[in-house]
Amino acid sequence: NAGVTQTPKFRILKIGQSMTLQCTQDMxxxxxxxxxxxxxxxxxLIYYSVGAGITDKGEVPNGxxxxxxxxxxxxxxxxxxxxxxxxxxxxxxxxxxxxxxxGPGTRLTVL
Amino acid sequence: GxxxxxxxxxxxxxxxxxxxxxxxxxDSASNYFPWYKQELGKxxxxxxxxxxxxxxxKDQRIAVTLNKTAKHFSLHITETQPExxxxxxxxxxxxxxxxxxxxxxxxxxxxx
Numbered sequence: 001n002a003g004v005t006q007t008p009k010f011r012i013l014k015i016g017q018s019m020t021l022q023c024t025q026d027m028x029x030x031x032x033x034x035x036x037x038x039x040x041x042x043x044x045l046i047y048y049s050v051g052a053g054i055t056d057k058g059e060v061p062n063g064x065x066x067x068x069x070x071x072x073x074x075x076x077x078x079x080x081x082x083x084x085x086x087x088x089x090x091x092x093x094x095x096x097x098x099x100x101x102x103g104p105g106t107r108l109t110v111l
Numbered sequence: 112g113x114x115x116x117x118x119x120x121x122x123x124x125x126x127x128x129x130x131x132x133x134x135x136x137x138d139s140a141s142n143y144f145p146w147y148k149q150e151l152g153k154x155x156x157x158x159x160x161x162x163x164x165x166x167x168x169k170d171q172r173i174a175v176t177l178n179k180t181a182k183h184f185s186l187h188i189t190e191t192q193p194e195x196x197x198x199x200x201x202x203x204x205x206x207x208x209x210x211x212x213x214x215x216x217x218x219x220x221x222x223x
Contacts, residue, residue, distance in 0.1 A: 031209060042200065042215045043155070050209050058210070090154060097143050097204065100211055102154040 001026050004103035006091050012109045013081040021076040021106050023091030029101075031094040032074040034058075034066065036087040037105075043090070049074055081110045113138040115203050117214025124191050125222055132217045134201035135183040141203040144184045145211070146175060149198045158199075159186070191221045 007022045025032065034046040035058075045058030049068040063085060065077040074093075078085060088107050094100040114137040124130050136144075145160035161168045161175045161184065168175050172191075177184040188195055198218050202211040 033210070043213050045210060048210060094211075099145070099157050099160070102156070104154050 003027065004091055004093050004101050006089075006103040006106050008106060009104070010107045012111060013078075014111060015081060015083065017081050018077070018079050019081070019108075021078070021089055021091075021108075023074045023076065023103060024072050025074075025091075025093040025101075025103075026072065027093060027095070027101070028071060029093035029095045030071070031096070031100075032068065033092040033094070033100075034064070034074070034076045035090045035092065036060065036085075037090060038087050046076065046089075078108075083110050086110045113141060113203055113205070113212040115201060115212050115214045117201050117217060119217060120215065121218045121220070123220045123222065126191060126193060128191055128221075130186075130188045130191050130195070130219055130221075132186045132199055132201070132219070133183060134185070134203075134214050135181075136203040136212075137182070138203070138205060139179075139182060140205040141182075143204045144175070144177060145202050145204075146173075146186050147200045147202065147213075149200065149216075151197070155200060188219075191219075193221050193223055195219060196221045 004025045033048045035043040044060045047066040049055045088105045090105050091103040117134045142163035147155035148158045149155040172189045174187045198216045201214040204211045
């Protein structure tokens with residue numbers, strides 16, 4: 001199993017541009033999550049999903065959108081990128097009350 | 112909702128010493144408590160977890176203790192080594208709670 005994979009690994013955006021961060025898991029996990037981690041800080045939950053077709057907001061959803069059309073994929077969409085969205089983005093997945101696995105992260109810079 | 116507090120924010124020890132990181136949680140229904148280690152530039156990775164039906168769990172040099180009455184749990188690292196230097200996050204979740212709530216992290220520095 002590849003586990004949780006994310007693309008791209010790095011990206012530089014200009015202010016106002018849009019992009020989609022991709023996340024895929026091959027463990028058939030129901031729960032999937034998007035976090036952002038600013039330098040030297042903790043993990044902030046952006047959005048999460050408890051199954052295909054179901055998404056919900058986390059602590060910091062403004063400026064982001066998600067969809068969950070399949071069990072495997074949970075893309076995160078940034079519309080109108082702002083410098084405040086410069087961060088490392090981690091996707092994660094989990095099956096019920098069991099271990100949560102993180103992807104390798106996407107390092108995003110908005111200039 | 113659940114709230115998790117973690118202390119200390121930074122911890123410096125000499126190689127060979129023990130390190131203890133403490134977390135408290137607010138929701139008495141929480142029943143799953145994982146600890147994650149995050150090395151610089153890497154993803155968080157699970158190092159140990161404990162469920163509410165046990166009070167202590169060990170895995171080589173690391174152990175976690177849980178006090179359900181006081182609603183706190185702790186990570187213990189013995190015989191610390193420089194490669195233990197990282198940021199450690201605690202978290203809490205209950206059966207019906209679909210998210211892990213993370214603490215703010217502890218930066219552990221082990222000096223040779």
